Amino acid sequence: MNYCSHCGNPVTHRIPEGDNRHRYVCDHCNSIHYENPRIVAGTVPVWNGQVLLCRRAIEPRHGYWTLPAGFMENTETTVEAAIRETREEALAEVEVDGLYTMLHVPHIDQVHMFFRARLKDGTFGVGEESLDAQLFPLADIPWQELAFPTIRETLERFVRDTETGEFPLHIGDIRYRMGK
Amino acid sequence: MNYCSHCGNPVTHRIPEGDNRHRYVCDHCNSIHYENPRIVAGTVPVWNGQVLLCRRAIEPRHGYWTLPAGFMENTETTVEAAIRETREEALAEVEVDGLYTMLHVPHIDQVHMFFRARLKDGTFGVGEESLDAQLFPLADIPWQELAFPTIRETLERFVRDTETGEFPLHIGDIRYRMGK
Ligand SMILES: [Zn+2]
Ligand SMILES: [Zn+2]
Secondary structure (H helix, E strand, O other): EOOOOOOOOOOEOOOOOOOOOOOOOOOOOOOEOOOOOOOOEEEEEEEEEEEEEOOOEOOOOOOOEOOOEEEOOOOOOOOHOOOOHHHHHHHHOEEEEEEOOOEEHHHHHEEEEEEEEOOOOOOOOOOOEEEEEEEEHOOOOOOHOOOOOHHHHHHHHHHHHHHHHOOOOOOEEOOOOOOO | OOOOOOOOEEEEEEEOOOOOOOOOOOOOOOEEOOOOOOEEEEEEEEOOOEEEEEEEEEOOOOOEEEEEEEEEOOOHHHHHHHHHHHHHOOOOEEEEEEEEEEEEEEEEEEEEEEEEEOOOOOOOOOOEEEEEEEEEHHHHOOHHHHHOOOHHHHHHHHHHHHHOOOOOOOOEEOOOOOOO
């Protein structure tokens, strides 16, 4: 951030009076420009014991497999965002069950939330931001080609929990990036 | 938003190519300025069966009672944000139990999350953004003087769930503002 989005003058990066964190501050119009973490919402879409993954057509991690997920937009709920992303990336309609993982990714200022979901009728396709979409039996998940740590963590838990049939909410922190 | 925070030129509000939502777009440097919902994180701090509330010293809802809560900051987790807000507003150290309510407030682009928590040693005080802090027996919660709908919803559930001793996660939507 270089300029004040309100008045167009240059901003400075300093601790405002009465605060204890650095902010982008405009000394012309006195605006303080706060920056806050963003929510990524997605689903674990299941059909006949298989999970629907998409192969990313965009950076970062072009060509890698992901659960359908993306940034939550203003005016929607996390559940609506998860359903919308599943529709956009996998052309699939889902019924959402509970919140399954909430994973903080503090080094990139994101919170990833995945909801368990069932395909309504088994149909899906390849959305604009995907190269491919495919149902994977749990034994065939492409572990070496997953896009992000939060995808891996969510799928690892899903495979384990499927054995017991219990899917408790897991809240955790991810503090690493994917290797090559 | 009037000006591009990257280059300082005026922005326009339109649907960028390949998108389906209005964004603030800079036609000079081609930046797209996305806006996303913010997370408010807080606790339901309990001590000897009583719940700790703070009376707000700031707008909005100056003078009304709230659970300690505030905007999650970059580089922290929701749990860390909830603990920090409890420290800042009620000068109280807490042990956090599970996530208890996640309430979407789409008309103000917020997601409110409350964690159940226990005061570590029963001590607390009045933080800079509070006029007062007080432990309330559940029978004496000031229902008519609560600051926000998400506080009311969380406390109503907490009172009901205390009767059964089960505190399942509740995910819901709040689509109204407090009356006078
Ligand atoms: Zn300004
Ligand atoms: Zn620009």
